[in-house]
Amino acid sequence: MKIPLRLGPLKAEGYNIHRSGVRWLCESGQLCRPNQVVAYFNISFERTGASPSDPWPLGEEREIQVACAPRVGGRLMFDTAAAPGGYLSIVGFHVWDAEDLLGHLETDDSSDDWNDDAGRLRLLILAGRRMTPLADVHSGLLPGWHGRRRAWWYDQGETPITLLSLGICDLTGVMMGEQGAFLEMFRSETAPSQFVFVPDHPIAPAAPVLLDQLERSATQFRAMSSDLRAELSNAGAMSTADDWMFAGTMLSMQQRCPIRETYELLSASGLTRGGPADAVLLSLTAEPPTILRHKTLGYRLHVLTHHQAAAGPAIRRWLANAFESIRRTTDDIKRDYENLTDAIEKSTGAHVIILNRMSTSGGEDISNYAPFDSPMSDTLANIAAKELNLMLHDIAAGRNVTILDVDAIAAEIGGAEHLPDGVHQSSAIQEILREEILAILKGLRI
Amino acid sequence: MILEFRLPLLIPHMSEALIECLYAVPDATLKAGDRLVDLRVDLSSAFSQDCPPISYFRIILRENAILREFRLNCGQYCKVGELIAEFSSVAEGRDPRAPRGVRFATAGIMHHQGMWTAQNR
Numbered sequence: 001m002k003i004p005l006r007l008g009p010l011k012a013e014g015y016n017i018h019r020s021g022v023r024w025l026c027e028s029g030q031l032c033r034p035n036q037v038v039a040y041f042n043i044s045f046e047r048t049g050a051s052p053s054d055p056w057p058l059g060e061e062r063e064i065q066v067a068c069a070p071r072v073g074g075r076l077m078f079d080t081a082a083a084p085g086g087y088l089s090i091v092g093f094h095v096w097d098a099e100d101l102l103g104h105l106e107t108d109d110s111s112d113d114w115n116d117d118a119g120r121l122r123l124l125i126l127a128g129r130r131m132t133p134l135a136d137v138h139s140g141l142l143p144g145w146h147g148r149r150r151a152w153w154y155d156q157g158e159t160p161i162t163l164l165s166l167g168i169c170d171l172t173g174v175m176m177g178e179q180g181a182f183l184e185m186f187r188s189e190t191a192p193s194q195f196v197f198v199p200d201h202p203i204a205p206a207a208p209v210l211l212d213q214l215e216r217s218a219t220q221f222r223a224m225s226s227d228l229r230a231e232l233s234n235a236g237a238m239s240t241a242d243d244w245m246f247a248g249t250m251l252s253m254q255q256r257c258p259i260r261e262t263y264e265l266l267s268a269s270g271l272t273r274g275g276p277a278d279a280v281l282l283s284l285t286a287e288p289p290t291i292l293r294h295k296t297l298g299y300r301l302h303v304l305t306h307h308q309a310a311a312g313p314a315i316r317r318w319l320a321n322a323f324e325s326i327r328r329t330t331d332d333i334k335r336d337y338e339n340l341t342d343a344i345e346k347s348t349g350a351h352v353i354i355l356n357r358m359s360t361s362g363g364e365d366i367s368n369y370a371p372f373d374s375p376m377s378d379t380l381a382n383i384a385a386k387e388l389n390l391m392l393h394d395i396a397a398g399r400n401v402t403i404l405d406v407d408a409i410a411a412e413i414g415g416a417e418h419l420p421d422g423v424h425q426s427s428a429i430q431e432i433l434r435e436e437i438l439a440i441l442k443g444l445r446i
Numbered sequence: 447m448i449l450e451f452r453l454p455l456l457i458p459h460m461s462e463a464l465i466e467c468l469y470a471v472p473d474a475t476l477k478a479g480d481r482l483v484d485l486r487v488d489l490s491s492a493f494s495q496d497c498p499p500i501s502y503f504r505i506i507l508r509e510n511a512i513l514r515e516f517r518l519n520c521g522q523y524c525k526v527g528e529l530i531a532e533f534s535s536v537a538e539g540r541d542p543r544a545p546r547g548v549r550f551a552t553a554g555i556m557h558h559q560g561m562w563t564a565q566n567r
Contacts, residue, residue, distance in 0.1 A: 169497040289556065306498055361554045363457045363503070371479040371506050372553070381502070381554040420457050421489055421499035422554075 003105040005070060008120040009098040009268040012057045014050030018092030019043045019066065021084040022102055025141075028078040032105075035190055037124055037183050038076055039102060040067035040141060044092040057271055058264050063128035063142055067151075067181070068121035074107035090138050122190075124153045125266050126181055131201065131249055141181035147198070147253055148261075151182040154192030156269045161441055162194040162276075164258060164350075166205040167283030168304070170406070170423050171355060172197070174433045175281075184431070189438050191445065194265070196277060198258045202249050202307045206286050207336040208300035213257045214343050216299070221255055223297055231322065235314035243312030259344055279351040279444060280344060281404075281437070284388055285423055287333050292323035300326075330377065330384075334391045341399045351444055353437065355404040356392055358415055358422040359385035385422075402440050406433060448545035449511050449533035451482065453524045456503050456552060460487045462523050465530070466502065466561040470513045475536065480507050482550065483530065484561060502557055508549040510536040520562040 010017055019041040026038050043064050045057050058064055070076065082102045083089060094100070102121070128146035130136070137143035154160045165175045175197045177184035182195045203209055228247050232239050262275040292301040301323060308316060328336070341352050359382050369376065377384040385407075392403050409432050410419040418426040425433070453463055467484035470476055482505045489499040511533035518524050533548050558564065 304497070361457075363501075363552060364554050365551050366506075366553050367508070367551060368479065371481065379504075379553075379555050379558075381556050384556055416458055420459060421487075421501050424489075424497075424499050 001107050001109055003070075003072065003074070003107060003119045005076075005102045005104055005119050005121055007068070007096065007098055007100045007102065008123060010066065010096050010123060010266065011268065011270040012045060012266060013270050014048060014054065015057060016046040016048050017043055017096035018046055019094050019096050020092050021089035021094070022082045023089050024078060024083060025067075026076065028076065028080075028103070030076055032070060032073060032076050033187075034071060034073045035069045035122060035187065036073075037067045037069045037186065040065050040126070042090055042092060042138075043096070046095075057266060058127055061127040061129045062133060062136070063126070063130060063144060063146065064266075065126040065141065067124040067126060067141065067183075068102070069124065069186075070105050071120070071122055072105065072107065072118050074105040076103060076105055078103040122153055123268070124151055124182075124186055126151045131252060141179050141183075145201075147201070147249075147256075148196065148258065149176070149180075149182075150194060150196040150263065151186065152192075152194035152263075152265060152267075153186065154265075154267060156267070158192035160192040160194045160265070160274065161278045161445055162196060162263065162274060163279045163281060163353075163437070163441060164196045164198070164277035165281040166198055166210065166258065166286075167281060167355060168200045168204055168286045170285050170425065171281060171283050172199070173425065173427075174430045174437070177430075178427070185434055185438075188435065189441075191442070193441070194263065194274070196258070196263070198253075200286070200304060200307075201253070202246055202303055202311070203253055204286050204288075204302040204304050204307075205282065206288060206291060206300070206302040207282070207333070207340040208291055209302055210259065210282075211336065211340045211343055212299045213254065214259055214340075214347060216254075216257070220297070220299070224254065224294075224299060225251055227294075227297060227322070228318070231318045232314055235317070239314040240312035242310065243314040246307075246311040246315045259350065260347060276348045277350050279353055279441060281353045281355070283355045284357050284392065285355070287336075287388070288328070289384075290325045290327050292319065293326050294323055296322075330387050330391050333388065334395060337392075337395050337401075338399070341395065341401055345400055349400075351440075352399070352401045353404055353440055354392055354395075354401060355433070356389045356407050357385040358410050358419050359389055359407050360411060360415060361422065362416040381422075404433060404436055404440070409433065409436075447535040448514075449509075449535055449548035450529055450545045451505065451531040451533070451548050451550060453485075453526050453528050453530055454552070455526050456485070456487055457489070457501060459489055460526065462525050463487045463503075464563070465518050465520050465522050465524065466563060468516055468520055470516075472513055472515050474513050475510070476507050476513060476533075477510050478508050481505075482507055484555065486561070486563060502555045502561075504553045504555045506551045506553060508551050511548055512536060521566065
C-alpha cells in the first residue's frame, strides 16, 4: 500500500510560516521505522496580522527547523521536486502548506485500515539560541554554536512535558545524540515531550553555580558584568580575542537562569508558552572537589580545565587573582545539592534527576588498602565516587530527586568497553540511559 | 636481580601517560605498599574531542626493591611498554641476570596539588 506523506498543519497566529526545500536524512527507497526522523527544513516567519511591535515567534532563537517523521514504518520514496537543493533547501521560499507532499511510504500491509493521520508527518520542532548572532551556520541539523538547544513534538490537544539538561559531557551525548539534534531521544518517545539542553560553555553547571543563578538579582549581575569589563579594560593590550570571547559567552550564559526559563512552543495548534521545565537533569560529574568563589562578589564559578585553556591570558589571570579556591567535601557537595533542590522546589517545583558516577574500574587492582591514608576518598577516585553516589541516595530519600544510575548500568554491560574513562559513554550506555530518562518522565506524567 | 617498571596498559585505547609525581629517589629501599609514581592518562590522543577523557593512576609496589633509577622525570610522557624505573631486588642485590617486571598494584586516584600539572598550569 502507498501512503502519501504530507506535511500536516503548523501554525503561528499573525504570521505565515515559510519553509525551505526539504533536506533528507536518508536515501529514497530506504526502509524506515515509525517515528524515525527522515527529513528537515529551515523555517522563518512573515508577519501577516501581527503588529511590527510584536516580538517575532521564538524570537530569541535564530535557528528554527522542522524535522519530520512518518508515523508508520515502510519504504520511503521521495518526491524529488521537494528537495531542490542549494540555497533553495536553506532559505524559506515556500509558505507552509499542510497539504504539501514530500513523497510516499510503501508498506507491506495491503489493508485499507490506515486512517488519514497515517500519512500526516510527525513534526519535530528544533530551536537553537545562538551563543552569538555571528554563529550563523547553514549546514545540517541545529547547526552552529548555541547557548540553548531544544526540540519538541506534540499533537493537537496535548501538553508536552519538558526536561532541561544541565549536565556536562556525560549528559551531552545522551541528550543530543549523534547529530546533536535530540533524534535518539525522540526515536523512542512519541509522548508529547520537549527536551532542552544547555551546554557547559564556558561555565560548568555545578550545584553552587546553578543556585547562584537562581538567586541572582539584576543588580548582582550588573556588578559581575562591571567587574569583568574592568578586568579586561585594565588588561589593555594583554587581552586577546579569546579573552573577549570568553567574557561575552560567560556574561551571555550567566545573565539567564535556565531553570526558571519558559518556552515558546510552535505546533499544529499555534503558538503557546510552556514551562519552566518539569524536570531538571544534572550530573554528579559536574561537581568538582574545589570550586572558585569571587573574592568580593561572592558568586561561585566552575570552569572546566579545557575551557580555562580556551580563555585568553587576561581571563586566566582574572580567574587566578579575583577568585579563591574553595575545597568541597562530600558533605559540602551534599549541602549544595540540598540547597539547590530546595530552591528549585520553591521556584518551579521541577523534579530533579541526577546522573551518578561510575565507581569501579577494571584497570584497578588494589589488593591492600593499607598504603592509602584516611580518608581514602581524598586519594582514591573510585572510593570518592562511591561516597558521592551514596550521598545522592541520602538526598533522594527526602527530596524530589531521582538517581540515574550509570554506575549500575556500566557495571552490568562492561565499564572497560563502554565507559573507558568513567565519564564518556558508548552509544550502548547512552541508549540505556535514554530509556531510563524516558521511564522517569513517564512516571512524572502520571 | 634487576626489576623493571614499564608503563602498563592502564585503560583500553591508551597509548601514553604523563609522569605526574615520582615518589622515590635512586638507591632508596622501597617496601611493598610504597608509592612509586602517579600517572595521567589522557585518551584525547586516541579520541579527538575537546573534553579530554583524563584519568589519574597511582602505582604502588607489591614487593620490596631498591630503586636504581627513574628513566623519566615529572612532566614527561612515556609510551605503553616504555621503561620508567629500574630496581634491584632486595634479596639478591644487583644481580645482572635478565630483568623481570616489578610487582605492582594500580589505583585510580584523584587529581591533587602535588601533581606536575597542578604546579605547571
